[in-house]
Amino acid sequence: MTLFLEEVTLTYADGAGRLTALDSVGLDVPAGTMAAVIGPSGSGKSSLLAVAATLVTPDRGRVVVDGVETGALSRAEKAELRRQRLGIVFQQPNLLASLTALEQLELMAHVDGRGGRRGRRGAQARERARE
Numbered sequence: 090m091t092l093f094l095e096e097v098t099l100t101y102a103d104g105a106g107r108l109t110a111l112d113s114v115g116l117d118v119p120a121g122t123m124a125a126v127i128g129p130s131g132s133g134k135s136s137l138l139a140v141a142a143t144l145v146t147p148d149r150g151r152v153v154v155d156g157v158e159t160g161a162l163s164r165a166e167k168a169e170l171r172r173q174r175l176g177i178v179f180q181q182p183n184l185l186a187s188l189t190a191l192e193q194l195e196l197m198a199h200v201d202g203r204g205g206r207r208g209r210r211g212a213q214a215r216e217r218a219r220e
């Protein structure tokens with residue numbers, strides 16, 4: 090998968106003004122490579138990840154995931170893109186305590202409409218989770 094950010098600016102409301110968390114940031118992560126974003130607390134790492142993961146829409150700039158211009162997508166389309174192409178490990182785990190690790194992964198196929206408790210679709214969902 091590839092990730093490409095261009096001229097991304099993100100601001101937050103800050104009293105009467107705006108706080109600029111990301112100021113025209115660019116990032117190019119080609120397929121098969123790994124990138125780490127490091128910096129002191131408050132430097133914008135979480136903001137960058139939230140924007141790259143399409144969870145937060147920037148004020149300005151392009152976010153391209155696997156060749157898909159995410160700026161043109163609806164909320165539902167972005168959710169679909171996240172389900173199908175992005176894996177996000179949050180600082181807070183956001184896991185469902187009553188499910189096993191395997192079941193948490195299997196659940197994503199159901200959310201995406203590719204599940205099915207029995208039969209071929211259910212078996213495929215389990216196989217993908219195991220992988």
Ligand SMILES: Nc1ncnc2c1ncn2[C@@H]1O[C@H](COP(=O)(O)OP(=O)(O)O)[C@@H](O)[C@H]1O
Pocket residue numbers: 101102108109110128129130131132133134135136137
């Ligand atoms: N939801 C928010 N509302 C207002 N300001 C925020 C919000 N989230 C982050 N900030 C501010 O944006 C800047 C970058 O924060 P953040 O992306 O969380 O940095 P990091 O993950 O590197 O610690 C900080 O100044 C932080 O206080």
Ligand SMILES: [Mg+2]
Pocket residue numbers: 134135136
């Ligand atoms: Mg952070």
